[in-house]
Amino acid sequence: MSEIVEILLSVSLWTAALRIASPLILGTLGELICERAGVLNLGIEGIMTAGAMAGWMAVYQGADLWTGVAFAAAIGMILGFIHGVFTVPLGLSQHVTGLGLTLLATSLSYFTYRMILPDVPSPPRIEAFQPLAIPFLSDLPIVGPALFKQTALTYFALAAVAAVAFILYKTPLGLAVRSVGENPAAAEAQGIDVYAIRIGAVMVGSGLMAVGGAFLTMSAFNAFFFEMVAGRGWICIALVVFSSWRPGKALLGAFLFGAFDAFQVRLQQVVGGDIPYQIFLMLPYLLSILALIVMSRRAAYPKALMVPYRKGER
Amino acid sequence: MRLEPRSDVPVHLAVLAPAGAVVLALALTAIPLLWADVPVGQAYALIFEGALGSRFALTETLARATPLIFTGLAAAVAFRARLWNIGAEGQLYLGALTAVAVASGAFVAPPAVMIPLILVLGALAGALLMLIPTVLKLRLGVDEVVTTLLLNFVVLLFVSMMIEGPMKDPMGMGWPQTAPIIDEAVLPKLIDRTRVHFGLILALVAAVAVWVLVNRTTWGFEMRAVGANPAAARFAGMPVTRVMLRVGLISGALAGLAGVGEVAGLKGYLTLDLSPGFGYSGIVVAMLAQLNALAVVVSALFVAVVFVGADFMSRSIGVSSYLANLIVATSLLTMLAASLATRYRLRLR
Numbered sequence: 001m002s003e004i005v006e007i008l009l010s011v012s013l014w015t016a017a018l019r020i021a022s023p024l025i026l027g028t029l030g031e032l033i034c035e036r037a038g039v040l041n042l043g044i045e046g047i048m049t050a051g052a053m054a055g056w057m058a059v060y061q062g063a064d065l066w067t068g069v070a071f072a073a074a075i076g077m078i079l080g081f082i083h084g085v086f087t088v089p090l091g092l093s094q095h096v097t098g099l100g101l102t103l104l105a106t107s108l109s110y111f112t113y114r115m116i117l118p119d120v121p122s123p124p125r126i127e128a129f130q131p132l133a134i135p136f137l138s139d140l141p142i143v144g145p146a147l148f149k150q151t152a153l154t155y156f157a158l159a160a161v162a163a164v165a166f167i168l169y170k171t172p173l174g175l176a177v178r179s180v181g182e183n184p185a186a187a188e189a190q191g192i193d194v195y196a197i198r199i200g201a202v203m204v205g206s207g208l209m210a211v212g213g214a215f216l217t218m219s220a221f222n223a224f225f226f227e228m229v230a231g232r233g234w235i236c237i238a239l240v241v242f243s244s245w246r247p248g249k250a251l252l253g254a255f256l257f258g259a260f261d262a263f264q265v266r267l268q269q270v271v272g273g274d275i276p277y278q279i280f281l282m283l284p285y286l287l288s289i290l291a292l293i294v295m296s297r298r299a300a301y302p303k304a305l306m307v308p309y310r311k312g313e314r
Numbered sequence: 315m316r317l318e319p320r321s322d323v324p325v326h327l328a329v330l331a332p333a334g335a336v337v338l339a340l341a342l343t344a345i346p347l348l349w350a351d352v353p354v355g356q357a358y359a360l361i362f363e364g365a366l367g368s369r370f371a372l373t374e375t376l377a378r379a380t381p382l383i384f385t386g387l388a389a390a391v392a393f394r395a396r397l398w399n400i401g402a403e404g405q406l407y408l409g410a411l412t413a414v415a416v417a418s419g420a421f422v423a424p425p426a427v428m429i430p431l432i433l434v435l436g437a438l439a440g441a442l443l444m445l446i447p448t449v450l451k452l453r454l455g456v457d458e459v460v461t462t463l464l465l466n467f468v469v470l471l472f473v474s475m476m477i478e479g480p481m482k483d484p485m486g487m488g489w490p491q492t493a494p495i496i497d498e499a500v501l502p503k504l505i506d507r508t509r510v511h512f513g514l515i516l517a518l519v520a521a522v523a524v525w526v527l528v529n530r531t532t533w534g535f536e537m538r539a540v541g542a543n544p545a546a547a548r549f550a551g552m553p554v555t556r557v558m559l560r561v562g563l564i565s566g567a568l569a570g571l572a573g574v575g576e577v578a579g580l581k582g583y584l585t586l587d588l589s590p591g592f593g594y595s596g597i598v599v600a601m602l603a604q605l606n607a608l609a610v611v612v613s614a615l616f617v618a619v620v621f622v623g624a625d626f627m628s629r630s631i632g633v634s635s636y637l638a639n640l641i642v643a644t645s646l647l648t649m650l651a652a653s654l655a656t657r658y659r660l661r662l663r
Contacts, residue, residue: 042459082647092650095398095459096601100646103594107639108346114634115350234463241457278475285464285471289456296456 014146021258026212037201042098045233046105051210076210084199091308364626384572385596401462403593404469409570417499440570448562513575
């Protein structure tokens with residue numbers, strides 16, 4: 001018991017929690033934007049993989065870190081554009097298009113990686129984002145290092161939450177995004193171009209997902225591995241439901257998830273040996289399923305989620 | 315210019331659209347080939363040769379198509395009723411694990427008992443696994459896409475736990491693998507000294523059975539009705555919940571059979587690389603077949619040709635075999651776009 005308390009009070013747990021949460025915050029935020037506009041984006045897993053590869057590769061080829069992030073975002077937006085065109089004006093199945101996009105983006109990333117680096121014995125590393133201590137705040141006990149000694153990309157993720165919440169609730173653009181996701185016909189009557197807003201939202205959301213993927217290679221592992229995204233995209237989709245499509249709650253959900261994940265790794269070191277390690281690795285996925293079950297009853301889905309809109313049809 | 319729904323699909327379009335989609339996909343994947351500085355024609359010729367060019371190549375393609383037919387059917391049945399089972403990969407592994415648990419020496423019985431037994435139990439394991447997300451969807455409104463996807467990871471970790479723990483082969487020199495399946499439970503080979511096994515016959519029978527079920531029975535009619543419009547189906551007095559449960563069980567069972575076939579027909583024991591994503595490729599197979607069970611056989615063969623051929627090509631000229639996944643993924647997207655042509659007509663005005 002005392003060991004568990006010790007883990008919970010350790011600085012490293014809470015630092016790790018926010019670090020693990022960061023890609024999930026970005027991915028969840030990206031998916032949330034897509035779904036708020038009425039488009040389910042199952043391409044997320046592939047888009048995160050593409051972002052992880054693209055951002056890392058750009059830096060490996062000599063670009064500076066922020067250029068790498070921008071490149072990852074651009075790749076994400078291109079993939080988002082494909083998803084948008086297929087699902088919005090063409091009205092094709094959002095499920096199948098998204099899964100197809102995940103297959104495409106994943107295999108394209110792996111193919112590209114192997115093309116450029118045909119035979120490297122071990123994944124090469126880059127000089128990645130370093131923790132950036134914010135003066136004074138980072139000196140606070142526990143909270144200080146946990147919140148204010150993170151890498152720049154984590155701060156970016158936190159700023160993105162605030163920015164998305166502001167845009168979504170306080171600007172005409174946000175109102176347009178929410179209205180095309182709730183009632184596209186009414187939005188059109190207000191003079192809003194439903195197709196443009198939906199495609200735009202999917203592109204911006206996909207860009208954020210890609211940056212979430214880039215976090216893995218540019219701020220956490222510093223290298224690109226095959227299958228490194230490991231279902232984080234699917235977890236983000238569960239987190240969107242958990243968050244009831246609200247950016248603030250998405251942050252909370254991702255942070256709780258990160259804290260839990262960081263906790264199970266440390267618990268494993270304490271009680272390891274008696275329990276197979278696979279049990280611990282299963283927990284994040286089971287937790288996501290559990291979160292879905294708890295939240296689904298009162299999930300307030302955007303009304304037009306997964307409903308294609310055709311101009312002039314009712 | 316506008317799209318108008320078609321009331322019926324002309325035969326020439328139903329054939330031309332998928333074929334056109336495949337051609338377009340091959341044209342698009344020429345771009346990465348050009349980038350790799352590979353002569354495109356030679357690359358595709360090598361794919362063709364590697365998959366269909368010899369007796370050995372043909373048998374390899376048939377062996378690869380076998381699990382794809384099963385997982386393709388699993389996806390086709392479920393998607394037809396709009397039950398999004400993306401968990402075929404997990405169901406496949408659980409089916410294989412069950413087969414191994416029963417047939418690696420716990421007891422011995424003649425093949426006439428062992429083989430039907432592992433087929434039934436493997437199918438049951440897949441079906442029961444799919445029952446979880448189906449019930450969660452029907453009772454609690456939990457989206458099955460995410461639950462089936464996440465369960466794949468859970469099942470893979472579970473299999474990993476079993477083959478490193480209780481089911482680890484004591485004679486396996488420390489490798490994480492199960493003990494081999496006893497001879498009585500091994501699916502017979504169809505052609506000597508090849509990898510084509512009895513599972514192929516089962517897969518073909520399953521395809522016909524699913525086609526009859528979906529297109530010629532009341533159950534199938536209900537499945538299609540529920541998929542087309544659940545509210546209307548309920549209004550018409552159909553037991554929507556029961557229909558969905560049925561669909562989930564059938565779909566999971568088919569994916570479970572894929573796993574039994576692979577482990578008892580090909581590998582002989584279970585490792586974590588039993589399936590290179592057959593569960594996910596099954597979705598592509600089903601979509602290329604436009605969810606038609608008989609067409610699943612054809613599209614499974616196509617996908618198998620791409621995989622086997624691209625493996626051969628990448629060994630011959632050193633292009634990454636991820637190209638196969640690229641061709642398959644591109645085919646899925648072009649097929650999806652082509653499906654518009656069969657469902658709508660373009661009217662200029």
